Amino acid sequence: MSRYRWALTGLAALALGAVVLTVLARTTPPSAATGRGNAALIPTDQRMNAAEFTGLDGWLNSQPLTVNGLRSKVVLVDFWTFSCVNCVRTIPHLQHLQQTYAGRGLVIVGMHSPEFDFEKQRANVAAAVQRFGVTWPVALDSAMSTWNAYGNQYWPAEYLIDQSGRVAYMHFGEGEYDVTESAIAALLGINSSPTPVAATPDVSSQTPELYAGSVRGQLADGESYGATGQPTTYPDPGPPRDADKILVTGRWADQGEYLVAASPGYVRLSFSARDVYLVAGQNGQTAHVTVTVDGAAIPASQRGPDLTASGLDVTGQQLYHLLQNQGGNRRVIDLTVPDGFRLYTFTFG
Template sequence: MFARRFLVPLLAALVGLSAVLPAAAQKAPEFTGIATWLNSKPLTMQGLRGKVVLVDFWAYSCINCIRTFPHVTQWYQKYKDKGLVIVGVHAPEFDFERQEGNVRDAIKRYNITYPVAMDNDLKTWDAFSNQYWPAEYLIDKNGNIVSKRFGEGHYLETENEIRTLLGLPPLQGNEAPSTLGQVGSPEMYFGSDRQEFLASPESGRLGTRDFTAPARLELNKFALVGAWEIGRENATLVGANGEIRLHYKAAKLHMVASAVTPTTLEITVDGKPQPPVTVQASMLYTLAEGSNYNDHVVTIKVPKGSFHAFTFTFG
């Protein structure tokens, strides 16, 4: 789970656990400063009175958001004809997420058919006093926020809250157990604005320099090798080739990245070759998918320049 202003509790930051907060009696604010509406004409909260509304804040490169999509899209398909409206408020974390074409591609990639509001300047985000991706605000037919959920999980509880507001009986069953508590690595940023896990002895401040890796990489540290330019949001390979090395504790490894031209990464985990991954569009890529949550060391060889690394995330 991402927190834009870093107020998320440490445990939730590490593993993306869901935080559930009761909503005080509060009218839902209007959608504000929306750049573009996708999958819908412009909507207003006032115009949605009489409907049950789920406002879902997301960003398309957020792995925690991506893992919620199957649940949210299923709710929309099941209940859209029974009085539920879902509005996905796309609130960008990175500059590339402000581009309409990128968001349209993500909507198609994840089969999102409900209305999406592009909140490029975070005006609606601020109107809701939101801090997190993903975040879900459930609103009753009178326009009152009745529950708030931050992060992943609690899907059955959320669905039953939706059903109650629609006048439907609750579903029986138990929430599927989550494995996210076994993840032992936090999100790691490459850009200077939020960089704190770089192990290369060279400075991670803004600028271009030759990077090297330490002889031993501590857990939850990464190193750059080669000539890289550090920007505020990312690190860009400017040499002919380079490497990224990482010591992490998780079963799955993801990277938000992009490249000017298709760039195929050579990846080894604990010395074992993984399927190559070709990067170009600005999005999240899965670099390794395992089944155990032990410590792992990955080496990513980048064969050419103009490759941009934004974050590592884990699952």
């Protein structure tokens, strides 16, 4: 099944009817109301039972939970995965909901449905949960069983379940956090003024997420992938001619989900965005990566929190925030990488 990471909530509106139909197995999907509070909720007579949590590999921060066992509570099911930057940017808003409503009848369930194989490992998810400050229950949906039971297609995705176990509200992608909060407050019978949030930035002109491996990727300048697992030599043509495609030089082996360097080499990309994130890893070692933009060192004000003046230390397979405050102009990022470096995706914000 195709999977998508959406930062644009406008796309969710187009898919809403189909998703509701798939999730709730009803021939006529309920209409999705607009507005806040009760107006943001699916009308009571159109709500249907939420799918039960199924096929899970375990839980973090909690004993096993069930939808049926959480009746009388308002439950927010957050589908996420720890290498998804859109999911990570949602976490502070979930922390606010946890702090504000957990003692008043809200239960958040983080449904960790992985995109990459390394996200299926319990230890990796546990480390991410600690790193990001996730304190609510997290279910390990490594086989995507609950994802499929809900017919979900998006990271992040929010399903709000009422006290009778019925889906009362859905939201896909980032943004509209105040609408989600007002829906929660309405189900809890609380008069509240949701915390105002900044509008989700328009990212229509920025570089889309780029995958490195052959399963979903495409290399720049007409280069082709070699046979799976077999190192292929890529010459160094200088700056990439193609925009928004990954250029590699040196020897690289395609592993489907990712490319792995079989020798020291380079990764270059012509991008347009304010922030640049990298999903990367290294087998059991720390990989030091040198990073430049437009052939120059990166000023401190433009370095992401994971980047230092000397470069990036890749200590595990995870999401790294490389650049910020880029202004959205087209630039070229250049990574000098060691043998064994694994490149999964570039994402942007």
